[in-house]
Amino acid sequence: MTTLHPDEANARRLAGLKAGALIGNPDTGDGTLIDDPAVRAPLVLGGMSFNDVTETVCGYAEKGPGKWWLPATLMAASVASLIGLMVGYLIITGVGVWGLTNQVDWAWDITNFVFWIGIGHAGTLISAILCLLKQKWRTAVNRSAEAMTIFAVICAGIFPGIHVGRVWMAWMLFPIPNYNYIWPNFRSPLLWDVFAVSTYATVSALFWYMGMIPDLATLRDRADRRLREAKAGGPAALKGDGIRAFVYGLLSIGWRFSGRHWHRYEAAYLILAGISTPLVLSVHSIVSFDFATSILPGWHTTIFPPYFVAGAIFGGFAMVLFLLIPARELFPGMKNLLTLRHLENMAKILLLTGSMVGFAYAMEFFIAWYGANDYEKEVFINRATGPYWWAYWTMISCNVISPQLFWFRRFRQSPLVIFIVSVFVTIGMWFERFVIIVSSLHRAFLPGEWHMFHPTLVDILTFVGSCGLFLTLFLLFTRFLPMFAIAELKAVMPEASPHHHGDSHGKGAH
16 A cells, blocks of 8 residues: 555646655655645645755845746836826826716726735735744745735825825825924824825835845855855855845844844744734725715725725735746746645635625625615615626626635646636726725716716826836845745744654654
């Protein structure tokens, strides 16, 4: 009777590994498809040692990810330039270049803002909440997800700034004492946005940077060692090692891998995780207050805070998968660090949060009926059957129906299916914000005030430019910074256990 797990052959095929290659523990296959709760699935495959992990992760930043990276980055940067052009055009000519009307005075700008803020939620969720819950599988995705958070918040921050019309006066949103004694309205949800988003961006950036310090010091030491060896007549240093040693040395702020450094690092990281966790729940709740505190039918509902938070986590995880599944194919060795088990776990979260979002959609109709408010009922009937029915049913198809595929194991374990569903969910979450905002605004209480919203080319290109900016920043991150937390990856490997004896003791040794 074979000692191999029955799923091993399938696991090898799905992981794209060569037949016969040794992957992980032979008793458990590659660990990604094991459902036995008594067996702990390995989180790093390919029989990698500590040195292999360091070489793989540092290799992305030192030698580059491949020839595809430069053309992809140039293309993304070209698209990103659109947002600069469109914002400049907007400032010169005014918000009349958008498709806004007297009735629909919020449209693509706030839709884009809420969409990007939602994308930014998964990074903090994976890093902070899963860290506090001791979920070890986060180690393969937390660094990329944190980076995604920062870049998404940068994109989100552009839209509230430019939608006020007079961009040069946006600083007045901040509570800065000035000679005119003009203070912001502290009862305005838009001011709450300023506090929530700026706090979230600051804490997320600190959390991301602090987690990278040991890895930046590793890159510094490796570059410095190669320079010293080259100077002593050894192998030549890599191109750019001088700059690399200086920049990474500056960013690693004197980290020396001492026990005291590790002790304080872990304490500070845990404190930041504790601070970040309530931010995940509070930031999007506050964004939802922009709508819920109004008296407009379709917006004035108490379900918005949990509904927005679930939707943000849903959309954020979809974006993580949208970025990491192609990266898993393009970066050498990444399949050993980002396994099918990681993808399957995130697919389960998509299924859960997608079901929560579907429940929220249904509850909105129930509340409109149970509240016996004719205006409220008319808004929701109009969403499903009115002029924007196509947007509503696109939202339902992408957000509610497509994740249901993950009830089936074979779809949860297929990277291609997960990637396709993540694309649908990303599209659906944008449409969700569009439906909430535009379908509630375009029909006022009086039929004489009804107006349709039609996006202009400036609207569309501004959003496309923000997508280009996001992708450019993410591609730069993959080239110059460590994509994985090296120390955390090593901590989840069997060799990190004090009870691990290595292969030299033979199977079954104690």
